Amino acid sequence: MNLESLRLFHNVATLKSISKVAAASHISQSALSQQLSKMEEKLGVTALIRSNKGVELTEEGKIINDYANEILSTYNRLIEELDKIHSEKNSLIIETTCLSGYYILSKFLSKSSGKTNNFFYDINYQTQKKIHSNLINNICDISITSIKLTDPDCTSYLLGTDKLVCVCNASCKSTNFNKLPFLLLKDDIDIENKINDFINLNNVIIKTDSLHTILSCLLIGPSISILPKICVENELKQGILKEIPLPELDNITYNLYLTYKNDINKVLKSKLLTLIRNFKTPFLSDN
Incomplete structure (x- = not known):
C-alpha cells in the first residue's frame, strides 16, 4: 500500500463517489476501483461497500480513513517543511x-x-x-x-536557435579552406556528422571539447574551425577572426x-x- 492509494481512498471516503474521484484524479473508474481493491486485499479487509448510490465505509473503512487523514496531514506538513528549506536555497x-x-x-x-x-x-x-x-x-x-x-x-x-560558422585567423590568406588544417569541436550538437559531406575531415589535426584550445590554435597559424556563432561573436567583431562563407552551413541550425x-x-x-x-x-x- 502506498501514499497515493491512501489519498485516493480518503478522497473516495470524503466524496462517497468513485466516479467523482476518478474524474478529479484523471484516471478511469476501473483503474481506481482496482487500486482500492488491492489496498483492501493487502489489509485483509472490506473497507468500502459499493452500490449504485455510491460508496459507504465499513467499520474497518472508517478506521482506515481516520489513519489515512492523519498520515496525509503528516505528509503535507513534511512537504511544507522541505519547501521551507528549499525556499531558502540561494x-x-x-x-x-x-x-x-x-x-x-x-x-x-x-x-x-x-x-x-x-x-x-x-x-x-x-x-x-x-x-x-x-x-x-x-x-x-x-x-x-x-x-x-x-x-x-x-x-x-x-x-532560440543558433547557427554554425566557419572561421579562421583574420590574417589567413588561403582561399581554399579544404586544404587548411581543421580544428574539430566535439560538442553535443555533433558537428562532425553535420559537416562531413562538404569538409575534408582528413585534415583534422585536433579534436577537442575545449573552445579555448581551438581559439588558441586559430590565432597561432593558418587553420580553420566550424563553431557555434555565439561562441566567436566577439572575436569576429574585433577582427581577430574572420568568417569564411560556406553556403552549406546556412541550412545547419540547432x-x-x-x-x-x-x-x-x-x-x-x-x-x-x-x-x-x-x-x-x-x-x-x-x-
Whole structure:
C-alpha cells in the first residue's frame, strides 16, 4: 500500500463517489476501483461497500480513513517543511551540454553580474545522459541542451536557435579552406556528422571539447574551425577572426532548450521565469 492509494481512498471516503474521484484524479473508474481493491486485499479487509448510490465505509473503512487523514496531514506538513528549506536555497544550479548554452548564460549573467540579492547561478558543463539523470534526481535545477529532453515530469522551453560558422585567423590568406588544417569541436550538437559531406575531415589535426584550445590554435597559424556563432561573436567583431562563407552551413541550425522539473519549488521557479524572460534575441545569433 502506498501514499497515493491512501489519498485516493480518503478522497473516495470524503466524496462517497468513485466516479467523482476518478474524474478529479484523471484516471478511469476501473483503474481506481482496482487500486482500492488491492489496498483492501493487502489489509485483509472490506473497507468500502459499493452500490449504485455510491460508496459507504465499513467499520474497518472508517478506521482506515481516520489513519489515512492523519498520515496525509503528516505528509503535507513534511512537504511544507522541505519547501521551507528549499525556499531558502540561494542558488540556481544550471547544467548545459553545449558551448552555445554556456555562452548564452555567460552573456546574460555578465549583464546581471551573476548575483542578485545574495542569489547565485551555479553553471556546470555535463554530458546529455548525465544532465537528464541529474535533473530528474534534483542534482541540478535546470538544463540547457541542444536536444529536447522528453520526460513527463519536465517542461522544456525553446530559448532560440543558433547557427554554425566557419572561421579562421583574420590574417589567413588561403582561399581554399579544404586544404587548411581543421580544428574539430566535439560538442553535443555533433558537428562532425553535420559537416562531413562538404569538409575534408582528413585534415583534422585536433579534436577537442575545449573552445579555448581551438581559439588558441586559430590565432597561432593558418587553420580553420566550424563553431557555434555565439561562441566567436566577439572575436569576429574585433577582427581577430574572420568568417569564411560556406553556403552549406546556412541550412545547419540547432535549437537550444531550457528544461526544468515540473515540481521545482516556488522560489527557484520565480528566478527561473526571470531568467527565461531575459533571454531575448541578443543572446542568440541571428540566422
